[in-house]
Amino acid sequence: WEEIKKICYIDTIYNSETDQCDNRSEIGKLHDEVTACTNCDTKVPVPLTKAELSEFYDESRNRIFKAFKINLWKQFDSGLLSKSALRFLDDTCDQTLDLP
Numbered sequence: 001w002e003e004i005k006k007i008c009y010i011d012t013i014y015n016s017e018t019d020q021c022d023n024r025s026e027i028g029k030l031h032d033e034v035t036a037c038t039n040c041d042t043k044v045p046v047p048l049t050k051a052e053l054s055e056f057y058d059e060s061r062n063r064i065f066k067a068f069k070i071n072l073w074k075q076f077d078s079g080l081l082s083k084s085a086l087r088f089l090d091d092t093c094d095q096t097l098d099l100p
Contacts, residue, residue: 065093 034043048056072089075081081089 062097065097069093 035046036042037044069090072081072086072093076083076086
């Protein structure tokens with residue numbers, strides 16, 4: 001799970017240091033349950049339920065689109081995207097996020 005936490009964390013320049021700590025702790029809360037093996041007492045992660053897995057996918061999807069939108073604005077600020085392209089792509093992201 002540590003590798004998944006590292007992969008799924010999206011760092012942005014717009015977050016303050018406290019926001020970054022909060023984001024990391026939110027990721028840690030996604031799945032930190034472990035149980036001990038009855039034979040060897042090794043700690044083993046508890047498998048995710050369907051609801052937890054669905055929540056994980058939804059959160060990951062939202063974070064990816066948020067990162068994409070931040071990237072769009074950076075490109076616009078740098079002059080790489082026109083205003084109409086930014087508006088179209090930003091609206092498309094919002095519409096996609098509104099889908100179930």
